[in-house]
Amino acid sequence: MRFIFASKKLQQLYTDRMGATRYPPGVVDAFFEKMFVIQSARDENDLRTIKSLHFEKLQGERGLRGERSIRLNRQYRLVLRLETDEQGKLICIISIEDYH
Numbered sequence: 001m002r003f004i005f006a007s008k009k010l011q012q013l014y015t016d017r018m019g020a021t022r023y024p025p026g027v028v029d030a031f032f033e034k035m036f037v038i039q040s041a042r043d044e045n046d047l048r049t050i051k052s053l054h055f056e057k058l059q060g061e062r063g064l065r066g067e068r069s070i071r072l073n074r075q076y077r078l079v080l081r082l083e084t085d086e087q088g089k090l091i092c093i094i095s096i097e098d099y100h
Helices: 009-018 023-042 044-049 061-064
Strands: 003-004 066-070 076-085 090-098
Touching: 003 009, 003 023, 009 023, 009 090, 023 044, 023 076, 023 090
Parallel strands: 003 090
Antiparallel strands: 066 076, 076 090
């Protein structure tokens, strides 16, 4: 599935590993693993079928904006939003967040 990044910092983390030191090492490794899964998926239904991702809609205002999360580990989540453009569906990667 196609994806874009909402921030340059996340894009630099993905392309050059810049800023990796701001996260625990296991989180950065999990980020790259989950990005590979997202890239390999045909659509969001593929992500839903992988139970270990815990692909879920966020609650409250963020859920109303269409934001979802994928678990990186017990503490960190990859927050994303499903979008559509002229080429079809894609995922916008919003942030890596500490949920504790």
